[in-house]
Amino acid sequence: MDGSSQSSLAIRTENVCRHYQMGQALVRAVDGISIDIRAGEFVALLGASGSGKSSLLNLVAGLDRPTSGAVIVQGNNLAALSREELAKYRLHAVGMVFQSFNLIPSMTLLENVELPMRFAEVDRHEREELARQSLARVGLGERLAHRPMELSGGEQQRASLARALINRPKLLLADEPTGNLDSRTGSEIMELIHSFNQSLGMTVLMVTHEQALAEKYAGRMAHLADGKLIDDLPNASASARPGGAL
Amino acid sequence: MKLYDVTDLAVRNLRESAFRNSLTTIGIAVGVASLVAMLSLGIGLQQLASRRLQKSGLFDTVVATSRRDLRNFREQREDGPPPANSPALDEGARQKIEHLPGVVEAYPDIRFVTEVRFEDKPHLTMVAGVPFSAKNNNDAFDGMQGSFFSSEAVPEVILQRSFAEELLGITPKPGADSTNIAELAKPLLGKELTMRYAERTELPSSVEAAGGAAYSVVSRQQVLKIVGVTDLDPESMRGAARARVFLPLKLAQSLHVMQPSDTRDPSFSGAPTYPSISVRVKDPNQVPAVEDEIKKMGFGAFSIVDATRSMRQFFAVLDVFLGIFGSLALAVASIGIVNTLVMAILERRREIGIMKALGASDSDVRGLFFAEAGAMGLIGGAVGVALGWTIGRIINFGTNIYLERQHFPPAQIWSVPAWLVLGAIGFSIVVSLLSGLYPAARAARLDPVQALRYE
Numbered sequence: 001m002d003g004s005s006q007s008s009l010a011i012r013t014e015n016v017c018r019h020y021q022m023g024q025a026l027v028r029a030v031d032g033i034s035i036d037i038r039a040g041e042f043v044a045l046l047g048a049s050g051s052g053k054s055s056l057l058n059l060v061a062g063l064d065r066p067t068s069g070a071v072i073v074q075g076n077n078l079a080a081l082s083r084e085e086l087a088k089y090r091l092h093a094v095g096m097v098f099q100s101f102n103l104i105p106s107m108t109l110l111e112n113v114e115l116p117m118r119f120a121e122v123d124r125h126e127r128e129e130l131a132r133q134s135l136a137r138v139g140l141g142e143r144l145a146h147r148p149m150e151l152s153g154g155e156q157q158r159a160s161l162a163r164a165l166i167n168r169p170k171l172l173l174a175d176e177p178t179g180n181l182d183s184r185t186g187s188e189i190m191e192l193i194h195s196f197n198q199s200l201g202m203t204v205l206m207v208t209h210e211q212a213l214a215e216k217y218a219g220r221m222a223h224l225a226d227g228k229l230i231d232d233l234p235n236a237s238a239s240a241r242p243g244g245a246l
Numbered sequence: 247m248k249l250y251d252v253t254d255l256a257v258r259n260l261r262e263s264a265f266r267n268s269l270t271t272i273g274i275a276v277g278v279a280s281l282v283a284m285l286s287l288g289i290g291l292q293q294l295a296s297r298r299l300q301k302s303g304l305f306d307t308v309v310a311t312s313r314r315d316l317r318n319f320r321e322q323r324e325d326g327p328p329p330a331n332s333p334a335l336d337e338g339a340r341q342k343i344e345h346l347p348g349v350v351e352a353y354p355d356i357r358f359v360t361e362v363r364f365e366d367k368p369h370l371t372m373v374a375g376v377p378f379s380a381k382n383n384n385d386a387f388d389g390m391q392g393s394f395f396s397s398e399a400v401p402e403v404i405l406q407r408s409f410a411e412e413l414l415g416i417t418p419k420p421g422a423d424s425t426n427i428a429e430l431a432k433p434l435l436g437k438e439l440t441m442r443y444a445e446r447t448e449l450p451s452s453v454e455a456a457g458g459a460a461y462s463v464v465s466r467q468q469v470l471k472i473v474g475v476t477d478l479d480p481e482s483m484r485g486a487a488r489a490r491v492f493l494p495l496k497l498a499q500s501l502h503v504m505q506p507s508d509t510r511d512p513s514f515s516g517a518p519t520y521p522s523i524s525v526r527v528k529d530p531n532q533v534p535a536v537e538d539e540i541k542k543m544g545f546g547a548f549s550i551v552d553a554t555r556s557m558r559q560f561f562a563v564l565d566v567f568l569g570i571f572g573s574l575a576l577a578v579a580s581i582g583i584v585n586t587l588v589m590a591i592l593e594r595r596r597e598i599g600i601m602k603a604l605g606a607s608d609s610d611v612r613g614l615f616f617a618e619a620g621a622m623g624l625i626g627g628a629v630g631v632a633l634g635w636t637i638g639r640i641i642n643f644g645t646n647i648y649l650e651r652q653h654f655p656p657a658q659i660w661s662v663p664a665w666l667v668l669g670a671i672g673f674s675i676v677v678s679l680l681s682g683l684y685p686a687a688r689a690a691r692l693d694p695v696q697a698l699r700y701e
């Protein structure tokens with residue numbers, strides 16, 4: 001569990017597999033992927049639909065367990081954690097955003113952002129203040145009492161980003177965060193994520209379809225096909241962007 | 247998660263599908279209401295029966311008699327001093343008995359057969375003195391026509407139904423409906439009747455010296471006002487010696503009516519003795535002890551064995567049966583809880599997935615569903631108790647209307663003690679939590695990856 005010797009290593013997967021048994025057929029959603037991601041890196045996961053991007057992301061998120069192989073995040077082998085420990089890991093170590101935002105429709109934005117702090121047993125008064133600050137940071141300071149349905153897609157995704165970051169995780173996992181947004185709104189979200197990566201030193205692992213977005217923001221691009229890592233390259237054009245966009 | 251947050255989120259969720267959850271909660275409420283109504287009826291009937299038994303004086307009364315009357319019998323049947331040496335049952339003995347532990351009161355039985363004139367027609371009957379306390383603890387006087395004696399020694403009488411019929415010249419035909427007690431009492435209440443009796447007067451000491459009886463008998467009469475007519479028999483334990491005309495005990499004592507026991511003891515010249523003394527005991531369980539104490543004093547004593555024990559046993563069994571039937575409705579309601587919560591899991595699949603992705607643990611999710619089940623149990627239990635209470639009241643009200651039509655005194659056949667209220671709500675919560683066990687476990691085990699896959 002001691003990660004000091006590889007303090008710069010945020011995520012390491014070792015020949016990780018996730019297979020699904022579908023009747024007679026075996027679906028190899030993730031099929032022996034080994035990848036190292038250093039702390040503070042911004043990595044884009046690219047690949048065709050069904051190539052296993054979400055499956056890999058869920059393994060890193062601790063939402064799913066590998067069929068074989070190891071996923072080591074900040075020195076912790078997730079396969080060795082109990083269900084309870086995995087929940088703690090998700091609560092404190094990772095923030096997640098999804099293509100479909102996944103805000104809870106019956107709750108206001110403030111309540112949605114407060115929710116992870118309820119699980120973390122943060123004091124009631126303290127967490128309301130933190131949620132306000134977090135929403136203000138993504139430009140939704142005036143929309144606290146609104147429900148998700150009353151917001152545009154871009155605003156919902158910003159709220160979902162505010163929620164993902166509320167427990168100050170070191171790792172942001174994003175599954176096609178711009179997939180449901182037009183390109184202009186998508187860019188706004190990408191700028192936000194990029195700024196968190198730059199200013200907070202947060203490690204970002206982002207699944208995307210769009211090569212162009214990956215090229216613009218990611219420091220590194222990993223390509224998957226049929227559950228295998230076929231290509232893993234540093235992004236020359238992104239490294240050319242000094243200090244990020246903001 | 248903290249308890250506040252669990253309850254807060256649970257209440258939010260309950261409000262989200264308020265209609266469905268209300269229906270489920272009403273189901274629980276009806277179950278609890280049926281349980282409460284059944285049990286309160288059982289408890290009420292039990293209380294009614296034991297009140298009646300207690301007021302009948304059957305099980306809390308010891309009758310003390312003097313054993314001197316037995317002196318003419320050769321055989322010594324009971325232990326204790328021989329009859330000739332046994333003490334006199336006089337005022338001093340009465341006071342001693344009254345001070346025994348567990349004794350509420352001890353009063354002399356004054357009863358005599360005499361002639362009563364009403365509208366110039368003579369009637370022969372047994373007359374008895376009634377202690378003023380009987381007003382509250384003999385239920386024969388609870389539902390009677392007219393009123394109880396206005397004070398302790400007034401010249402007033404209460405008549406038993408059969409004597410009222412005799413005065414009015416009514417002979418009830420066997421099998422026919424008896425006359426309405428209210429109509430029977432109407433022409434009699436407020437009227438006067440004259441009682442003739444033999445007064446026992448002490449003779450001056452000079453006459454006593456000459457030998458023979460130490461007292462003389464003077465014929466007297468007393469005018470009495472009819473204040474009440476009772477349907478029930480105030481002296482159900484007396485059997486054939488039952489009186490049909492009742493005087494205030496203090497009045498009867500002051501008249502110094504010649505008692506049958508006086509003639510049996512011609513040599514006796516001291517204070518008047520009583521043929522027997524009725525001893526009222528606080529608790530039927532103390533009857534044997536009081537009876538023993540009185541026997542130790544040298545008197546005879548008898549009582550009827552406590553029959554309330556078997557009655558309590560009967561009602562315990564009855565309550566169990568009523569409880570089982572009442573719980574059936576709650577059992578059906580608990581299936582409703584399972585159904586509602588399982589539906590809520592299907593509906594909130596995605597939400598549960600989101601919460602897990604955000605870091606909710608299995609126990610957080612389980613606690614949430616538990617809290618929802620518990621809240622429905624609590625609300626359903628509280629509403630159910632109120633509903634059961636109302637149903638009980640209505641049954642009681644209806645029964646009393648019926649009783650009134652049949653000219654019976656009103657009765658409380660239904661009772662909701664505090665333990666039943668708290669017990670029913672607690673039971674409702676426990677049943678609801680048990681119903682929540684399966685749904686909560688299922689929700690906790692939900693795979694977040696599956697729950698979050700796009701539809």
Ligand SMILES: Nc1ncnc2c1ncn2[C@@H]1O[C@H](COP(=O)(O)OP(=O)(O)OP(=O)(O)O)[C@@H](O)[C@H]1O
Binds near residue numbers: 020022027047053054
């Ligand atoms: N629960 C499951 N049971 C069976 N097969 C599954 C399951 N989850 C994923 N798969 C299969 O695993 C493969 C990879 O799925 P995954 O969702 O990771 O793809 P993806 O790269 O994210 O695709 P997309 O770009 O469409 O989101 C697919 O073939 C999918 O059908």
Ligand SMILES: [Mg+2]
Binds near residue numbers: 053
């Ligand atoms: Mg996917």
